[in-house]
Amino acid sequence: MSEFSSTIQQADWKTEKHAPVIEAPDSVKAGEFFTVSASLGKAIAHPNTPQHHIAWMSLYFLPEGAKLAIQLAHAEFSAHADSTTEVPGPALTNPNMIANLKLSKPGTLQAVAYCNIHGVWQSSKAIQVQA
DSSP: OOOGGGGOEEOOTTTOTTSOEEEOOSEEETTOOEEEEEESOSSSOOOOOSSSOEEEEEEEEEETTOSSOEEEEEEEOOOBOOOSSSSOOSOBOOOEEEEEEOOSSOEEEEEEEEETTTEEEEEEEEEEEEO
């Protein structure tokens, strides 16, 4: 039996349109809110059509020394220019999410995104916390 974790793909977002981009400071102050964004298509655009799109993205935090990650945010992207005709529909969602958070210890931010054709993709970014 194949484990789900063996199907998660990882690549550099600068060369792969499916890899999430995590934008956050490298270091933050303990207990102070800061902004994190996770998106796709920063270097190479993802098509986002009814046939090929990003359906959802989740952002997690794995505290240093911990075994399990904490889910910080989740976004569903439902509008993919769907239409009942051959003409693309009037609404298209761009896979991009923003979360405001504060941390008390260092760790790793993890973003996971699902493409309806190419599966699940992951990226990560270490973040330090200063007292």
